[in-house]
Amino acid sequence: MQLFNCPWCGPRAHIEFTYIRDHQSVSTRGNGDDPDVQQELDRIYLRSNHLGPHQEIWQHSAGCRGWLRITRNNLTHEVEDCLPCQHGDAP
Amino acid sequence: MSQKFRNLTGGNISRESPLDFRFNGTLYQGYQGDTLASALLANGVRLVGRSFKYHRPRGVFSAGPEEPSALVQLGSGPLAEPNTRATQVELSANLEAFSQNCWPGVNLDLLSINNVFSAVLPAGFYYKTFMAPRRLWPWYEKMIRKAAGMGTAPDQADPDHYLCSYAHCDVLVVGAGPSGLMSALAAARTGASVMLVDENPAAGGWLQRERLSMDGMPGANWAESIWQELTDLPNVTVRARATAFGYYDHNMVAILERVPGGNDKDLPSQRLWRVRAKRVVLATGAIERPLIFANNDRPGVMLAGAARAYANQYAVRAGSRAVVATNNNSGYLTAVDLADSGIAVAAVMDSRSSVDHTLLGMMEERGIPVDIGHTVHDTRGGKTLGAVRSGATDVIGGSQWMDCDLLAVSGGWSPAVHLHAQTGARPVYSTEIEAFIPGPSKQAEQTIGAARGNYDLEGCLNEGLRAGRQAARLAGFDTPDEDSLSLPETNGETLPYGQEAFWQAPRPGKRSKQFVDIQDDVTTLDIELAHREGYVSVEHLKRYTTLGMGTDQGKTSNINGMALLARLRQEPIPHVGTTTFRPPYTPITLGALAGGETGASVKPRRYTPMHAQHQALDAVFAPLGLWMRPQGYPRRGETMHQCVQREARAVRSAVGLTDVSTLGKISLRGPDAGEFLNRIYVNQFSSLPTGRARYGLMLREDGMILDDGTVTRLSEDAYFMTCTSGNASGVLQHLEYHLEVAWPELEVDLCEVTEQWAAVALAGPLSRGVLQRLCPEGTVDAVRLPAMGAVDTTVAGIPARIIRISFSGELAFEIYVPSSRGGELWDALLVTRDNTEVTPYGMDALEVLRIEKGFIGMGTEADGRTTAEDLGLGRMLSKKKWFVGQLALQRPGLNHANRLKLVGLTPVSPGDELPEGAQVLAQAVATGPGCSIGHVSSAAHSVVLGTAIALALVKGGSLRSGDTVYLADPARGANETIAARVTYPCFYDPEGARQHD
Structure with a gap:
């Protein structure tokens, strides 16, 4: 069971957290911008699923409900860092 | 029978505590301190079981967890535990054990005929022989499983109970042999919190089995004294009978502790510990080959x-x-x-x-x-x-x-590198001891002693001391160079290891059985055959021959098998490598993994604030997610169908009351709340006037419907949202994600208030009259509270929010009050002052009313694959603004003419029922797979039409209106299709006049 160091709660077992999505697929676009449909679909469906470190969005859903950006190696499960989702964290 | 193979003196057993036990029905005697295996041997019982495939006689082969053959079933009935290793079963009073895999008995096993036919039962025999005809495979499988058994699983619920616990420590030491004991002691002296576990009932490991003297006492006594010293230290936890069976991510080690006297009602029979340690020292010893x-x-x-x-x-x-x-x-x-x-x-x-x-x-x-x-x-x-x-x-x-x-x-001896290897580390082959030893660590772990291939006692003690100190230091504790801890004086016969590989004696006959894996009946011939047939990878060899499978996972056989394969491949052993080491190290009772999470304790149950009222009305409850919700309130002598029809009819003709407290409720506040809702919902919300509610639809980013619900504007910057009961947590997460991650610039606070509000729907043509008498004069009249209007007022003196929303198609009011007053509200509405009969109705009647109106259900029509357009809600999609999921809707596939679209169905022959889940066909007879043009998503018996009705998702949708289609339901045994007519998906008051009255 992995251990995530929640910036608000300290180290907690991963069962307290929910994986939400890969950071690559986050869109911070709210409205108005001239959207490209293909770009939008690629963001949703065609993110890179490489071996190695990924930036992932997790929620401490059974804890403080805070939102984290975790850099985690999907091969070794090594957690490089575990940061709060900051304002304007566009991929 | 007396214990004629027991010596009168010696051993670490209590002769003053004799224990009676039964094996295959015969009464024997052993002593406290025995294992089942040692007690059987003391009584001269040598034949313990029959082998897996050939049913050859087998006896006790080892004295520990590596045991391949002395597997027995303990107890009987629901307490039966198959495949336990007699070498690890502590003898207890009145223990009952049975041989397994023999019929009718271990002495006369008729299936030992397999041994005679073994020439035709080589590796891969089953794969090769039982290929055809394919339809007979289930029969073959049944017979094979009967013959090749590994004991019988009990078929009743386990009456034992189990416990799961978490623990944390600075240093976890696995194994209380000489290395582990020294290590734990050294770490403990630094002040670090230490946990020491050992799978045996007493400490010492091999010291129990040697005749060495340490510090002037027998090795076992020395081990006992150190164990006692550790037990007395406040910063140390020791656990005997505790097997560390799995090494998981980020230094979490899973440990199964067998609790003595655990058949007692107050004690769990086993405890599963999940221990997170800063450092782990593995002193797990070695296993003989x-x-x-x-x-x-x-x-x-x-x-x-x-x-x-x-x-x-x-x-x-x-x-x-x-x-x-x-x-x-x-x-x-x-x-x-x-x-x-x-x-x-x-x-x-x-x-x-x-x-x-x-x-x-x-x-x-x-x-x-x-x-x-x-x-x-x-x-x-x-x-x-x-x-x-x-x-x-x-x-x-x-x-x-x-x-x-x-x-x-x-x-020779193989280091028990199992836990080390489970971390993802790769053991390396040592040609010096001809065995795999630990490679570079992948986690905060160090493997020491015999588990590292160090077979010298003094060396092990020394290594333990150093490893314990180092582990404490790495966990952040000071380790002064000067330490009072010294190594014990040892004397006795110790010898250098001096092994020289000798993998296989020449085979005396062409077909002589030289067993490599005794548990799985794998012989040298099988390995040669596998190699000949091309299974030259060690992982393939394992699957093809079953070498190293079973309850012992090849603890005694793997290295020998790999050495033989290496010789056949004419390569050195390291090139062949090992199979992957996976948890558990020894078999684990499934009950221990479940712990307390069994039966009703698997999931929490949620009850609404009106639960007691429902019980008093003899409601039949059904689960809705975690919630228990009334399905209906049957009267005496009424079937559930009659009950549901009566309840639905009451809403259509008079007035009904239902508990909707399970609806997800979210409160939103802030200057950007309107903008936020505009982005989340497909329709416009910022234009919603204060005191009004609006039905809304939200999509996932891929354009599919996520949820529907209503939003009421309470003031300039405050909104109150409801969402589907089963979707409440998902919707909350969706909103939180967008606020916190996607659009943190929006100033909105949201708070889930599902459990803060009790809610009911009062529905039916008489509902206004009932409600009016409980509210301040005129509050709910048609002008002051029009359809989709909202008002904060009092109902029966209770502060309440009333919203005129209808999910039934009738004049209806949703009434929200503080949870603590939900029961009071229910009672006030149900017992009216003028004898109007208010009928409580449950989920099933609610469903009938919904389907009659053609309102979509989450999970039925909105099944995660349907868009708003598919369900006839395309007109809701705003073209004036952007919303989540908007762009994805432009995908050509989502606008294809052949998409499944919402229609209504009525039976051609009025008496027919329309089965929910049935496939929709264009012809009366199914022509084969792929002929389906859709499926029935919801069905009910309409109270207004008096016939069955259904909502269905059908290719072409309304283009098929008036067509006859055929419903096939073969999965539920229906041979004939049912003819149905395609209609508009609303069976009652399509203009909505009644709810807008």
């Missing part, structure tokens, strides 16, 4: 170290006349200890070409002949060993038969 020769599986053939353990630890003679076969020096210590315990040792066979003269001296002293360069080639006997045939290692078949009933074999 057998030698490979013909018929090396008879009861009486035993690992040399095990024979020695029975002599020293249990004072049991595992036979009367022994031969020792070895390829290393440890066999000589076995010969000495067997001879000293009163067993006649006929000879030592040593496959090496030269031997240290001190060993020869030890043997000479006891009159034991040594045959250098010799080994055992074959054995004979019936159900137990009768004689062995020995000879020079290169003489095929050997030359001389020697009578004996115990053959102690040692093919």
Whole structure:
């Protein structure tokens, strides 16, 4: 069971957290911008699923409900860092 | 029967505490401190079970967790536990054990006929033979499983209870042998919190099995004293009978603790510990390997170290006349200890070409002949060993038969690297000890002692001391150089390891069975066959021959098997490698993994604030997610169908009351709340006037419907949202994600208030009259509270929010009050002052009313694959603004003419029911797979039409209006299709006049 160091709660077992999505697929676009449909679909469906470190969005859903950006190696499960989702964290 | 193989003195057993036990129905006696295996051997019971495939007689082979053959079933009925290792079962009073995998009994096993036919049962036999005809496979499988059994799983619920706990420590030490004890002691002295676990009931590991003196006392006593010292330290936790079976991510080790007296009602029978340690020290010891020769599986053939353990630890003679076969020096210590315990040792066979003269001296002293360069080639006997045939290692078949009933074999020792390897680390092959030893660590772990291939006692003590200190230091504790801790003085016979690989004796006959894996009946012939047929990878070899499978996972067989494969491949052993080590180290009871999460405790249950009221009305409850919700309120003598129809009819013709407290409720506040809702919902919300509610639809980013619900604007910057009961947590997460991650610039606070509000829907043409009498004058009249209007007021004196929303198609009011007053509200609405009968209705009636109106259901029509357009809600999609999921809707596939679209169905023949889930066909007869044009998503019996009605998703949708389609429901055994007519998906008041009244 992995251990995530929640910036608000300290180290907690991963069962307290929910994986939400890969950071690559986050869109911070709210409205108005001239959207490209293909770009939008690629963001949703065609993110890179490489071996190695990924930036992932997790929620401490059974804890403080805070939102984290975790850099985690999907091969070794090594957690490089575990940061709060900051304002304007566009991929 | 007396314990005629038990010595009168010696051993670490309590002769003053005799214990009666039964094996296969016969009463025996053993002592406190025995295992089932040692007690059986003390009573001369040597035949314990039958082998997996050939049903050959098998006995006790080891004295620990590596046991491949002495597997027994403990207890009977619901308490039965199959596949337990007799070598690890602590003897207890009235223990009952049975042989497994034999029929009718272990002495006469009719399936041993398999042994005669073994020539036609090679590796891969089942794959090759039972290929065709395919339809017979279920029958084949049943017969094969019956013949090749691993005990019988109990078919009743386990009456034992189990516990799961978490624990944390600075240093976890696994194994309380000499290395582990020193390590724990050294770490504890620094002040670090230490946990020490060992799978055995008493500390010491191999010290229990040797006759060494440490600090002037027997090794076992020394171990006991250190264990006691550790027990008394406040920063140390010790756990005996606790097997560390899995090493998981980020230094979490799973440990299964067997609780003595755990059949007591107050104690769990086992505890599962999940221990997170800063550092882990693995001192898990080593496992002896057998030698490979013909018929090396008879009861009486035993690992040399095990024979020695029975002599020293249990004072049991595992036979009367022994031969020792070895390829290393440890066999000589076995010969000495067997001879000293009163067993006649006929000879030592040593496959090496030269031997240290001190060993020869030890043997000479006891009159034991040594045959250098010799080994055992074959054995004979019936159900137990009768004689062995020995000879020079290169003489095929050997030359001389020697009578004996115990053959102690040692093919060297393999470090127990299992936990180390489970971390993802790769063990490396040491040609010095011909075994895999730990490689570079992948986690905060260090493997020491015999588990690292260090077989020297003093070396182990030293290593333990250093590793314990280092672990504490790495966990952040000061470790002064000066330490009062010193190593114990040891004396006794210790020998260098001195092993020389000897993997296989020449096979005496073409088909002689030289077992490599005794548990799975894998012989050298099977390995050769697998290699010949191209299964040259060690992982393929395992799957094809079953080498290293089963309950022991090849603890005694893997290295030998890999060495044989390496020889066949003409490559060094490291090139062949090992199979992957996976948890658990030894088998785990499933109940222990579940812990307390069984039956009703698997999930929490949620009850609405009106639950007591529903109970008083004899409601029938049904789960809705975690919620318990009334399905209906049947009256005496009423079927559920009659009840649901009566309740639905009451809403259509008079007034009904239902509990909707389970709706997800979210409060939103902030200057950007309107903008936020505009982005989340497909329709416009910022234009919603204060005091009004609006139905909304939200999409996932891929354009599919996520949820529907209503939003009420309470003031300029405050909104109140409801969402589907089953979707509440998902919707909350969706909103939180967008606010916190996607658009943190929006100033909105949101708070889930599902449990803060109790809610009911009062629906039906008479609802206004009922409600008006409980509210301030005029509050709910048609002008002050129009359809989709909202007002904060009081109902029966309770502060309440009333929203005019209808989910039934009738005039209806949703009434929200503080949770604590939900019951009060329910009672006030149900017992009216003017004798209007208010009918409570449940989920099923709600469903009938919904389907009659053609309102979509989440999970039924909105099944995650449908868009707003598919469900006839395309007009809701705002073109004036952007919203989540908007762009994805432009995908061509989502606008294809052949998409499944919402329609209504009525039966052509009015008496027919329309089965929910049925496939929709264009013809009366199914023409094969792929002929379906859709499916029935919801169905009910309409109270207004008096016939069945259904909502369906059908290709072409409304283009098929008026067509006849056919419903096929073969999965539920219906052979004939049912004809149905495609209609508009609303069966009642399509203009909505009633709810807008």
